[in-house]
Every structure is written in structure tokens, then in C-alpha cells.
Amino acid sequence: MSTLREVQVTFDAADPGALAAFWCEALGYEVEPPPSGFGSWEDALRSWGVPEELWNSRSAARPVGGSGPRLFFQRVPEGKAAKNRLHLDVRSAPGLAGDERMAALEAECERLVALGATRDHRVEPDGRMELGFIVMADPEGNEFCLD
DSSP states (O other): OOOOOOOEEEEEESOHHHHHHHHHHHHTEEEOOOOTTOSSHHHHHHHTTOOGGGTTSEEEEEETTSOSOEEEEEEOSSOOOSOOSSOEEEOOSTTOOHHHHHHHHHHHHHHHHHTTOEEEEEEOOOSSSOOOEEEEEOTTOOEEEEO
16 A cells, blocks of 8 residues: 655755745745744754855745645756756646647746746647647756646
8 A cells, every 4th residue: 555645846956045936936836934933044044053155055945825746956066967857847728728728828938938937949739639838947947848
């Protein structure tokens, strides 16, 4: 018998705080609040004796209301070197089809580009299996799709 597990998606990043902020805006998430008893993460980190140069070594984002995976961002020294083997599909047009779907995806694409994402290419609906989507990258180059 299997046990239900929670899922956390972890991103390697050069700037965990900035990447967490992007994904919070993209998904309607919030930055994980500091532990109870602390007014800010800076207060907590200072209290724990964490050197200031490590304060942006990690960040986390969580869904408002608790539905969805927690996102964790960890600083790594190397930059992104190749295409992701795993990517997020941001479901921006559920239940829509055809021109209405693609218009909704284009509107979301414009919003995310204004936040620092990059548009790669658009795949058109084919009337059979393909509903259409837009391939993008977050501010650090991690690929994702607007689906």
C-alpha cells in the first residue's frame, strides 16, 4: 500500500529570492513566511547567526490556500547549461479551445514577459491531439509551457 506524499519542486538558481518572486507572481503563490516568532526572514536569519552573504542562498514559495506543490529555490554556483529534462506546465487556459485558448495564452505570455520571462515559441492547435501552447523561460532560463 502506498502512502500519499507531498511534492516539492526544487529550482537551482543564481538569485533564489528574485526567482521565487517571479514564480509567486506567475502562479499566484506567496513567499513562504518566516517561522513563528519572527517578523521577517532577516530577523530569523540574524537570530540564527546566518552570515548575511547567505541570506539569499535559498527561498521558498507556497500556494495561497495550500493547493499545489511548494517551490524551493537554492543558490548554486553554476549557471544553467542545457535544456530542462523536467519542466512546469502552467495551466493558463483550462477548458478553453481554439482561438479563445490561444488568446488567453498570449495574454498570460505578455504578463509573464513583463515580469522577466522570455517567450521561445508557440505551438498551434492541430484539431486532433494538440490544443496549442507557448514555450517560455523564467528569468534564469528554466523552460516552462503555458498550457
